Amino acid sequence: MCDTCGCNVTSGNEHLVRGHGKHAVTADGKLAVELLKNLLSENDHQAAHNRAHFDQHGVLAINLMSSPGAGKTALLEATIDVLKDEFRIGVIEGDLETENDAQRLRAKGVPAIQITTGSACHLDAHMVHDALHKLDLAPLDVLFIENVGNLVCPASFDLGHHYNVVLLSVTEGDDKPAKYPVMFRAADVMLITKTDLSPFIEEFDREQAKSNLRDLANRAPIYSISSKTGEGMQTWVDWLRERITTQRQRVAIGETARPRIQSDRAQSVEHGS
Numbered sequence: 001m002c003d004t005c006g007c008n009v010t011s012g013n014e015h016l017v018r019g020h021g022k023h024a025v026t027a028d029g030k031l032a033v034e035l036l037k038n039l040l041s042e043n044d045h046q047a048a049h050n051r052a053h054f055d056q057h058g059v060l061a062i063n064l065m066s067s068p069g070a071g072k073t074a075l076l077e078a079t080i081d082v083l084k085d086e087f088r089i090g091v092i093e094g095d096l097e098t099e100n101d102a103q104r105l106r107a108k109g110v111p112a113i114q115i116t117t118g119s120a121c122h123l124d125a126h127m128v129h130d131a132l133h134k135l136d137l138a139p140l141d142v143l144f145i146e147n148v149g150n151l152v153c154p155a156s157f158d159l160g161h162h163y164n165v166v167l168l169s170v171t172e173g174d175d176k177p178a179k180y181p182v183m184f185r186a187a188d189v190m191l192i193t194k195t196d197l198s199p200f201i202e203e204f205d206r207e208q209a210k211s212n213l214r215d216l217a218n219r220a221p222i223y224s225i226s227s228k229t230g231e232g233m234q235t236w237v238d239w240l241r242e243r244i245t246t247q248r249q250r251v252a253i254g255e256t257a258r259p260r261i262q263s264d265r266a267q268s269v270e271h272g273s
Contacts, residue, residue, distance in 0.1 A: 042126075043125045043126065047159055049125075050125055050128055051160040051162070051256055057140070058251050059141065059247075060143070060162055061142075061145060061159075061160065061161035062161060062162070062163050064076070064147060065150075065151075065167070065183060065186075066149060066166060066168070068149030069169070071193040071227055073105070074228070075225070076105055076146065078233060079240070080105070080109075080110055082237050084109065086241075088139050088141045088142075089110045089140065089144070090110060090137070091145075092113050092143065092146070094115045094145070094147050095115075095148060096120075099114040115131050121150045123145065123154065125160055128159045141244055151180040152180065155185075155186035161259055163257070164187055164189075164259045165187070165191060167190075171201060173203070173204065174203075174205045175209075176212075177215075184216055185218055186259070187260070189222070190222045191224075191225050192206055194226060194227075195225060195226045195231055206224060209222075
């Protein structure tokens with residue numbers, strides 16, 4: 001948890017801790033710990049509401065996470081090109097500033113809502129809820145939420161989505177799962193991206209990257225993919241098709257799916273880590 005940078009207070013949840021907000025005053029003066037616990041609890045409550053909203057409309061919600069520049073938006077563009085005639089796709093885009101990525105995706109003919117977080121280095125469930133007021137879920141089959149580029153904080157916040165997809169580009173280094181275990185433990189699938197650059201980056205060892213994920217006791221599928229050349233796209237979209245089908249089956253029987261969210265969040269707040 002990033003309790004030192006202050007990003008736990010976001011534009012989406014600040015109404016809870018400012019002025020006469022629900023958690024503006026703590027009972028015993030333990031402001032830092034109690035405030036963060038309260039915000040996490042409120043986030044999870046809002047996330048459950050968001051997920052129920054997605055399920056009500058039969059929409060599969062996917063959270064895309066990675067470091068900046070790993071290729072999330074390029075992946076979405078390529079995915080839209082393959083699936084646009086098969087499924088109805090929507091996107092929520094998260095960045096500190098600008099609508100650049102949302103504009104790229106709107107050019108592909110899909111609705112894309114931009115969230116600008118200012119100084120917050122992750123999305124939270126309140127931000128997503130606000131964005132949903134601008135997005136009609138009724139026509140959609142799948143909603144991609146492109147989180148802020150960051151390998152730490154996004155993994156600790158439930159947005160109301162169903163699955164986490166974590167990207168690792170060959171330009172970053174195969175040791176990232178070992179260096180950023182919280183993020184990669186949260187992955188329901190890991191995509192090794194920008195594989196078209198592999199001939200020029202001999203230092204990146206795909207097998208070592210996979211081994212580093214497995215060392216975290218994460219058995220999630222791992223796919224190598226290039227949004228530029230199309231390598232691995234079929235495997236990726238097949239995974240999506242299966243998840244969309246499963247989502248429809250779950251909705252029919254009143255069930256849902258929850259993403260991998262790190263269970264030690266409250267403990268990390270307690271210890272001020």
